[in-house]
Amino acid sequence: MxxxxxxxxxxxxxxxxxxxxxxxxxxxxxxxxxxxxxxxxxxxxxxxxxxxxxxxxxxxxxxxxxxxxxxxxxxxxxxxxxxxxxxxxxxxxxxxxxxxxxxxxxxxxxxxxxxxxxxxxxxxxxxxxxxxxxxxxxxxxxxxxxxxxxxxxxxxxxxxxxxxxxxxxxxxxxxxxxxxxxxxxxxxxPLDLAGAGLTLLVVDTRAPHRLVSGEYAARRATCAAAAAELGVSALRDVGLAAVDRLGSEVMRRRVRHVVTENERVLECVRLLRAGGAAGIGPLLTASHESLRDDYEVTVPELDVAVAAALAAGAYGARMTGGGFGGCVLALVDTDRADEVGAAVTDAFATHGFAAPHVFPATPAxxxxxxx
The missing domain is CATH 3.30.230.10 (Ribosomal Protein S5; domain 2)
Known part of the structure; x- marks a missing residue:
């Protein structure tokens, strides 16, 4: 030494x-x-x-x-x-x-x-x-x-x-x-949002995580069971056509989310590498809708934050993390970031939720x- x-x-x-x-x-x-x-x-x-x-x-x-x-x-x-x-x-x-x-x-x-x-x-x-x-x-x-x-x-x-x-x-x-x-x-x-006049807002909903460990494990177990039923090592290996081969409606929804989410990641990477940061907004929103409807890991605070951000002009918004509480990510014009954050805060007050913490996320x- x-x-x-x-x-x-x-x-x-x-x-x-x-x-x-x-x-x-x-x-x-x-x-x-x-x-x-x-x-x-x-x-x-x-x-x-x-x-x-x-x-x-x-x-x-x-x-x-x-x-x-x-x-x-x-x-x-x-x-x-x-x-x-x-x-x-x-x-x-x-x-x-x-x-x-x-x-x-x-x-x-x-x-x-x-x-x-x-x-x-x-x-x-x-x-x-x-x-x-x-x-x-x-x-x-x-x-x-x-x-x-x-x-x-x-x-x-x-x-x-x-x-x-x-x-x-x-x-x-x-x-x-x-x-x-x-x-x-x-x-x-590259994630040069500032150069495109954009900001990613993080909305910490401060919603307590509910059943997160047990529900997370349950989602993982369902995915493993679906992969076994489809004869693959992981859901990475299947496309949307495989969804209809599953006997369980729950499995079908879980697999549909995983398959479409992988597609959204690849498209998001393509857009960012092409310099089209604003174009990823609809992908973020589609991801949230899939997590809400097919994977069932959102809670009211997450859904309200997404809806309020979109109504205030966000290009797209989604929950981020495992779900059942936690944060929302919203892609906004930098000069409207305060406006979007205020809209989410007002929506939380209207619904009787605790005030969220809103801050910009900078890639570090x-x-x-x-x-």
Missing amino acids: SAILSVARDRGVVWAAPGRVNLIGEHTDYNDGYVLPFAIPQRCVVTATPLPQGRWIATSDSATDPVSFDATDLTPGEPAGWGAYVAGVVWALREAGYDVPGARLTISSDLPVGAGLSSSAALACAVLGALVDLGQIPLAPAHWPRLAQQVENAYVGMPCGIMDQSAVTLCREGHALFLDCRTLASSHV RGATRLG
Whole structure:
């Protein structure tokens, strides 16, 4: 180890990982499909300083009590809450055969928890970056998404796909990440909205997630069952003609969403690469309608936000994230962003909902070392 790296390890390291907004491609990742997320400036920051080997202590600015554990405490699901993501990273690295340094981890974040902006993936990837850096672990960033997904799937118990971890790790400033969730091949698609006079507004509905873990798992199980009935490894491999071959109406609707959503992602990428950012609006709206009617993962707050944004002049709008609460994304003219945001806020007041938080989303870079 060089003298510079030795000093860095002794003093500690600081890593940041952003949240993400998924422009389009919802519930396609665990069906081996296509997604198009981008990172946002809001992020989780982790400072890691050395502790004796085999001991980890984590504190968070959003929690009053620290989390501490040693190697003998690494049991999937423990500790509960945010600490499981920290322990899960240590567990996953050790399961992969790496020597993980003991560390004191100080965590801060300006990402809203539960808003569907991947605060959990940001936490896991920021901790991962800090521990890999602190311990000089030979794990290239290209392999971080898979390991971070393992944290959520096998340790935390959330059966998510790999989109969030990929976006949080790999995104480039000013671009969206076009990801093939089967091969993990990716490319960066220019998302120069400002140059086109456009803004992507994020509407955090602040609606509490309802039944999200159980319903998410149910959607995933239905898709797997449909793929088995159709004789394919994943729904990525079928077209719309396959829908009528399914005996269950629920399966037909779920598969129709996945198939058409993959098509929308590909068309969105084509339009963006051709410089037609304004033209993606109808694709966003069609995605929301599919998620509402065929995949059944919206809630009233999401539907009201989309309807109000469209009525106020948005080119398109859709829920983003897993659904059952969370955020809406609206594509608007920059000079009308405040007007659209006010219209959504007024609609929420009319329906008796809590006031939403509306802010512009700027494509940012993925996980990075700060110091």
